[in-house]
Amino acid sequence: MPKLIIQNGIFITNDENKPVVEGHMVVEHGRIAFIGAELPEPPAPGDEVIDGRRRLYMPGLVNTHGHAAMSLLRGVGDDLALQVWLQEKMWPNEAKFTADDVRAGTLLSILEMLKGGTTCFVDMYDHMDQVALAVEQAGMRASLTRGVIGLCPPDVQQSKLEEAKRFARDWNGKADGRITTMMAPHAAYTCPPDYIEKIVAAAHELNLPIHTHMSETIHEVRENEAQYGLRPVAHLEKLGVFTRPCLVAHAVHLTDEEIDVLCKYDVRISHNIGSNLKLASGVARLPELLNAGVLVSLGTDGAASNNNLDMFEEMRLAALVHKGVSFEPTAVPAWQALRMGTIDGARSIWLQDVGSLQPGMKADFIAIDIDQPHLLPHSNLISHVVYSASAKDVTDVWVDGRELVRNGECKTLDEERIKAEFNACYKRLIV
Amino acid sequence: MPKLIIQNGIFITNDENKPVVEGHMVVEHGRIAFIGAELPEPPAPGDEVIDGRRRLYMPGLVNTHGHAAMSLLRGVGDDLALQVWLQEKMWPNEAKFTADDVRAGTLLSILEMLKGGTTCFVDMYDHMDQVALAVEQAGMRASLTRGVIGLCPPDVQQSKLEEAKRFARDWNGKADGRITTMMAPHAAYTCPPDYIEKIVAAAHELNLPIHTHMSETIHEVRENEAQYGLRPVAHLEKLGVFTRPCLVAHAVHLTDEEIDVLCKYDVRISHNIGSNLKLASGVARLPELLNAGVLVSLGTDGAASNNNLDMFEEMRLAALVHKGVSFEPTAVPAWQALRMGTIDGARSIWLQDVGSLQPGMKADFIAIDIDQPHLLPHSNLISHVVYSASAKDVTDVWVDGRELVRNGECKTLDEERIKAEFNACYKRLIV
Structure with missing residues (x-):
């Protein structure tokens, strides 16, 4: 050869x-x-x-958290709090997304990521067959998961879970091994405890890791305590989530004890500094996490909360912001940000x-x-x-x-066609 | 026409x-x-x-604080505290800069800024005739000032001041009106009080604004208090600095009372968020400054502490970081960051x-x-x-x-030649 x-x-x-x-x-x-x-x-x-x-x-570059199809919502809701942004701008629009929309939004994001040096990404969304097909076509590497929200009747919960399992089973190891899959309860605040337990059981059954959103905002942490008497880390621990290899996104609001728990279970964290800043969720305790030995990588999150998918920017934000807020100029030196954006990203999704x-x-x-x-x-x-x-x-x-x-x-994607189809979807969807 | x-x-x-x-x-x-x-x-x-x-x-875009020639030191000293960075990496190297070096470094920065959409910039440095000539050649707009450091014998102080006055007089209104000039004591921590008073007198004599660094680090504020019994704002107020139109860079560490004083004198602030983060100086109180009605614009500072001169990035950092650290998603909305990077930059240097x-x-x-x-x-x-x-x-x-x-x-500059000359200067200067 x-x-x-x-x-x-x-x-x-x-x-x-x-x-x-x-x-x-x-x-x-x-x-x-x-x-x-x-x-x-x-x-x-x-x-x-x-x-x-x-x-x-x-x-x-390895982008360890995102929702590629959300490029369709870039700029649609800015300068809003997370819950308002989700409930008033994202979810009502996302409810209208068809498989074709997810395909169009994902292809545009893949184009942006690939041309910008991202060779591998994590995606949690719906209509995931479209995402997998787009990854296969583009020639990229990805770890994909159908994110499930359990705020629905039991039969709908069940069918979502079956779909997530079917997708994870069908696509794991496909595209010449470039695609791996995970199971993903969207978050503790969108999935009842018994539903999370079922998803954990499915992850055990399929021998797959778990990906979820965790401790993104103070509001989320307080609501979790009010509803379940536990902060999210203890809550997810209790539900068995950490008995699987686990990648959590955000992890902004953590106590020292919670950092110890994440360490103990070797939970990996996708640090989404740009999205956390933009949604005013706060600044994660990155220096403490790194000192504790937690494996931390970088994610852009969706383009609706970033608003681009430029992983150089995430490395730069990780290197700059923690210095400024800690008054510690040696916090997160350049080499460490670079590792977080590359090899530690790969290790976060168990690619050796x-x-x-x-x-x-x-x-x-x-x-x-x-x-x-x-x-x-x-x-x-x-x-x-x-x-x-x-x-x-x-x-x-x-x-x-x-x-x-x-x-x-x-070379693998037709940029002009992707942009045209994307613009057509946007015009049809967003009023 | x-x-x-x-x-x-x-x-x-x-x-x-x-x-x-x-x-x-x-x-x-x-x-x-x-x-x-x-x-x-x-x-x-x-x-x-x-x-x-x-x-x-x-x-x-209007970049209201920088030292263009410092592109020669990009990447030379990273992840260091301000005083160490200045005293061990910047000043010893800068002491070797000739007029040719300043010309080469400035032209490279002008190329970067101009191609990146910056049409006007503020520059405070030495060998300023070279900077003015480069601005004239490039066709850009600039507000230029010979920054003087007074940590030297009286005769050297005097000759620096004369040179600063001569430069300011020679170039104000030149290059078809695209160049304006200012007087610049480098900072309260590098200029004895009587020297600052002389510079203020010169600014009155020439009817020019004053540009200076102020309250960049906690260390600086504490040292100023220890040495003069006053925080920098009161110190500069006492020395008459604010009797002239004034643009201060950084202004990271301010009390409510100091914000009131800056408001009263209509002092303009160049917010250098990227540089302040990188040097771990802290995060300025931008939302409070804007609420108080202070005119705030954006500056990259020199390429050694940023490390690029991309004003889009400064707008983005201003819009993102203050949301994240204040937990207020409506802080510094996009339109406000855009104004800071454009029209408020122009107004900061009195361009109507x-x-x-x-x-x-x-x-x-x-x-x-x-x-x-x-x-x-x-x-x-x-x-x-x-x-x-x-x-x-x-x-x-x-x-x-x-x-x-x-x-x-x-179209106005020969990029290949500028890069070659710049690389030659770098190789000769930095060991």
Whole structure:
């Protein structure tokens, strides 16, 4: 099989022993075969050789929480509190979404993410077959789950759960292994306890992880205490959620004791700093979580509460905001934000061979044009990626060694058609 | 004189009566002659007609605090406290800067700002003739000042002050009126009181405003109290600084009483949220300042503490961070962040005919490509500019009606040459 060889590039590796390599990288059978200063052998006829000068290569970004179809609601409700935003702007509009709408919204988000250097994402939504088909078509990697809201009669609850199980079973390991699945009670405040227990049982039955929203707002925490006598962490612990591998989104409002509980169960957290700021939910205790050894990654959340899906921005916000609010300039240094946006994202969804540029790892990587004013001088490229770069600096994207974006153009998706279909859905849906 | 006519565009105007106009804009003699739904007369032969479809037009961004030449130190010292960063990383390196270095660093920053939609900036630095020449060449607008640090013998103090006066006198109103000047004691912590009084006297003599750093860190406030028995606001008030029109950068740590004093003197504040976060200086009391009626604009500060000069990012940080830390989702809504980044920036430096797209205003405006995934659907374009766009979405830039950037390329500056000279300076300077 012909190899892909990147020559004379600079590589951010996520290898702690040599975080930055100047030299060459060889990709074979979708995995990294070599990275280092000297090529082990010259390119063979048929190999694809890429001139890596003026480019920085790094692992693809991993977005560990979102609702891709919500791009249809970008800008529809801004500057509102979470409950108002959900109940008055999001849910009434989302109730109108058909499978076609979810397809259109998801494809637009995939286009945005992929062109912006995100190679893998987590999605929790409805009509998930459409999301899986879009991921398959795009060539991306994803961990997908049908999020279920249990505020409905028992028969509807049951059919939603069956659908979630069917989706999770059908798609786990599909798209050449690029898709994995999870089970997802939407949140403790949208699922009665017995329903959450049924979802946990289903996750055990299917041997799948659980993804859920948790402790996003003070309001949610207080309501949970009022209704169940427990804060969300203890409540979910009691319902057995943490007996499964678990990724929780947000986790903004945590006590020291709750951090200990999350540590004990090795619960992974998707830190959604941009969305938490925009919805005024607060600032999660990221430095304390990292100190405690919790595995934290980054998520954009949906485009309605961010309002873009630029993972560079999430890395930057994570690196900047916690410094400012803690008065601690060494909080969340650039290298840590970078890991959260890449390898720790992959580990958050239990992918062991994604997230670094090292031999044997899957070849999910991106190229950035570093010959631009805002990325000069080349003093510290890890700093530049976190503190200065943006999605728009990404030129090329590979997943499993396959080139999905070249010179800013997506090769697997028809951008003009996706935008036209998306605009048509928006015009029909939103009044 | 031929007119410039933008046809069939969408315009964010900053006109409170009609913030968004779909239609046409006519520019004549460097000013906006018309904006509205129907062209008053058809284009004449020789007029330049631009097809505005798929573009959003808005006032150019105004960056009200920075040190452009510090791009040479981007990434040189990250994740450090302000005093350490200044004393160990910035000042020793800056001491080596020659006029050529300042020229190279400034041109790179101007390139970054201009291509990113910033049409006007404030600069406080040394070797300011180089900065003024670069502004003149680029075609931008700027308010420039030789920042003086008084930690030196009296004769050196005196010669710095004379140089600052000479620069301010020479360049005020130059470059077809695009350059104005100010007097700038660097900060209360770097200028002895009698020196500040001399600078104030010079500002009176030249009838110029004053620009200074103020109350950036808690450390600074405490040291000021220890040394002079007063917090910085009272200290500067006592020294007569506020008897001149005044723009202060940072103003992070203010009491209610200090906000009242700043209000009383109509002191303008350049809010540097990105830099304040990165240096862990804290989060300024922006909602309180706005409620009190203080005129607040946005600044990037130098590229060494930001680390880019993307004013979209500053608008976004201002809109996001204050919501998150105050738990108030209506704090700093998108329209307010947009005004801070544009018209309130112009007003902060006493420009009355810059910052909105209305007849009679100077034609400083930019175009954004809104036919991109992250800027769809076109639900609320003011929201998209603040919450989703970035410097890289800017396609075209005009100042005084003159096109300086077209399709992302700067027409007045030689980008390749500027980058090469910048890299050469960096390699020579930084060890």
